[in-house]
Amino acid sequence: MNRPEDEALAHAAVDALVGQLALAPKPGLPDPRDLTARATRRDHLALRWSARTLLPGLTAMAAAARRTGEPSARLRAELGAIGRSTDHTVGLAGGGHRGALWTLGLLVASAALQPGADPAKLTTLAQHIAAHPDRRAPRRPSRGSTVSARYGAAGARGEAKAGFPHVRRALNTLTAARAQGAAEPQARLDALLTVMSTLQDTELLYTAGPMGLREVQARARGALEAGGTATEQGASALRALDTYLVSRAWSPRGSAPLLAGTLFLDALGARGTVRPAPTHPHPELTP
Template sequence: MGKIAVFNTSEYLSTLAVNALVDEVCLTPKPGLVDEENNGSHHDLTLSMMKASARSLYPFFVEMAQAAKDKQPSQSLRETLGEIGRKAEEKMFAVTNGINTHKGAIWSLGLLIGSVASRRNSTSEEIAKRAGEIARFEDAFMIKRLTNGTRVKKKYGVNGAAGEAKAGFPHIIKFVLPMLRETKNINHSRLNALMAVMAHLDDTCILHRGGTLASEKVKEGARAVLRNGGVGTREGFQSLLKLNSLVEALFVSPGGSADLLAAGLFLYELEKRGIGGNSDGNTSLRL
């Protein structure tokens, strides 16, 4: 019998969150994204940088969980999580020399961690819904800046990361989690989950670089993978390789989809392990 993993809840949630980020970046092959084969459509990112960025967020996720413990969704909680999130972004930029690796993930995972810590023993759907309640409160201390994401939202009328969170992460609930629950092949289920999000999400990262034409081409490419049985079939995998080539030619990256996959991986691990962790001593930070 293995040793029982001993964590306080905050450390446990942070460990699962960091591991989800590492699992997402290591998933291979991913169209346009950094993975174990190449850097996708990113000349400024590497696998080692993405891993270092993910690990640097650990203490801030711990702090978020501690701040949200047994708290109800409120403006005060929203602002506290926002303050910690901005500190996490500063650390991320320090680690990556100013490159945005996980800003969207800090937002989504921070809200989900806060939701779990505020009320334990909840379903994934309840966690996502409560995270949406937190997100809908205003953060009076957040400085309004014109970012790539806000430009895209204004230009194309899409929701972006903020809208996804405020709606209770519908793409995670409708597409990511069902795919992750579907097959015992971990790599296939994760890639199919990514395809499902890419097939439906108005990804602001893709829209920023390629506009609506690129967005629709990528969506159709992801739908083709799923129509052909997913990445576990010969036809589905060939469709994935075609999508890889398409995304490379368009030089776009589905970064928003990747963030939602990581958040979904976090929730799925909670489903499997429960808030107290499993008993095999296997909940440790990824290297």
């Protein structure tokens, strides 16, 4: 039986995902500026609606971690089985959140394993979980695995096995930008640019190739070096990056789930715990 704390973690994770979707302007990524998501051709409101279908799966992942009590191979197998079932359900609701499910699932499980842990400890726990192979996972190659093999990119699995270094860096940027007086959307955009500046995004490698990826990384770094999106020069660089990506139909889709993971850890804060979930956490999505 699920406990309130399991549901609270799941709601916090979905809130983080919805917060990522609501952020604008995100260069090359779905946001509220468009009726349709430019890169994926999915309706933006549908993406926000389908995010809610992650709730049961994420709750089950938290419960599995609490029952297991350690980042073991058994827990990895349970998370894999729950994840595949949840991915199928999300697909029926419109899909679009496989990367977020992977990232948030591992972090939710880590938070359930050790309530009150700081972000560094939680990402380390996620690293230990991801280190175990999921022996029942389908063996068919995916776009991400194919690109990872071709170019030597870490991909989503490699990011988790390394302890989510981009999430940790983005969280540092988020904290620093707030301390320097940036508004919350600007701090979050700076966190996203931090991820984009160094991530070997397999989606960009597939569509843009290595040279295109390096150009996107350089432009993201340029926006940060200009002072971040709280400055006029940094905001202009962000808009230019967005125009550059949209004109080529390129999307840094690997960065979005990592920003959602960053916002989730930020919501947990130093306590590593969250309040019990509200009855209607997303009233704008309630039918």
